[in-house]
Amino acid sequence: MTLVYAWPPVGVVASEWTIDAPVNVSRSLITGARRVSATQRRRRMVSLEVSSLARGANGAGYMEMLKRFIDGGVNLIRLESRPVNWWADAQIEASGRQSREVQWRSGSEDVSWDQDGSDVIWIDGTLLSGTAGSDGTFPTLTVSGLTPNRRAARPGEFVTLKSGGTVQTGQVVTEAFANAQGVAVLRIFEALTGSGIVNIGVSESAVFEATTIPRAVQPLNVDWSYSWQFAQVFEDEVDGFEEVDPWN
Known part of the structure; x- marks a missing residue:
């Protein structure tokens, strides 16, 4: 198993989360026709710049320890995407577009709830529901429970659809607004299936090599930073992932 370390709690002051899709381009000597083919697997590529003095001035220490853990690149790192839009807007909008399941505990024991023999799930936040579909050209996700007549999603944001025990992730293609009934149709890049609980403006997670x-x-008297570059690694490219979180 390949060790995959969690990203430490540091202050990221600049970030990039994008896709690299290398292609090979050739042209016919006779007609000039363009021929294009993929040469490698599509991968997420990430750039992160970490402040040494943000979040308690522990950034430099965490970065040096992370470097020890990944051992020159032998081990990997799990990262989550940052908001595609300004982070402050993302925080403000999250309360009306996301929810999470509340886990109840009594001491060290989990507590479950039921009513008339059926499980009861407690939710914190705004509960949105959605159904996957198509507008005839692009995949869509029709979402209800939104604030009426307000922006529902921005282009490039990630959205999840939890149907049963499966969580699917898609990326929003273009800006979408809720109508007077709080319903919006999101055009998304990936085709999702089914219906269930929706969260908009969430993070995408993947494993990377540095x-x-x-x-x-x-330096003296000013902040300094660590600039990282990452490329995605898929589980089938290594001998499996073993997740490790040294920071908690």
């Missing part, structure tokens, strides 16, 4: 392991020189 393609650039930074060194950072500490």
Whole structure:
């Protein structure tokens, strides 16, 4: 198993989360026709710049320990995407577009709820429901429970559809607004299936190798930063993932 370390609790001051899809392009010598084919697997590519002094001035220490854990790139790192829009807007909008299941505990024991023999699920936040479909050209997700006549989603944001025990993730193609009934049709890049609980503006998660392991020189009287570059690694490319969180 390949060790996959959690990203530490540091202050990220700049970020990029994108897709790299290498292609090979050739042209016919006779007609000039363009021929294009994929040369490698599509991968998520990430850039992160970490402040040494943000969030309690522990950034430099966490970065040095993370470098020890990944051992020059032998081990991997799990990352989550940052908001595609300004982070402050994302925080404000989250309360009307996301929910989470509340887990009850009594001491060290989990507590379950039921009514008339059926499980009761407690939700914190705004509960949205959605159904996957198509507008004839693109996949869609019709979402209800939104604030009426307000923006529902921004292009590039991630959305999840939890149907049964399966969570599917898609990315929003274009800006969408809720109508007077609080319903919006999101055009999404990936085709989802089924219906269930929806969260908009969430993070996407994947495992990465560090393609650039930074060194950072500490100056006098000013902040300094660590600049990382990452490329996605798929589980079938290694001998499986073993997740480790040293920070909790």
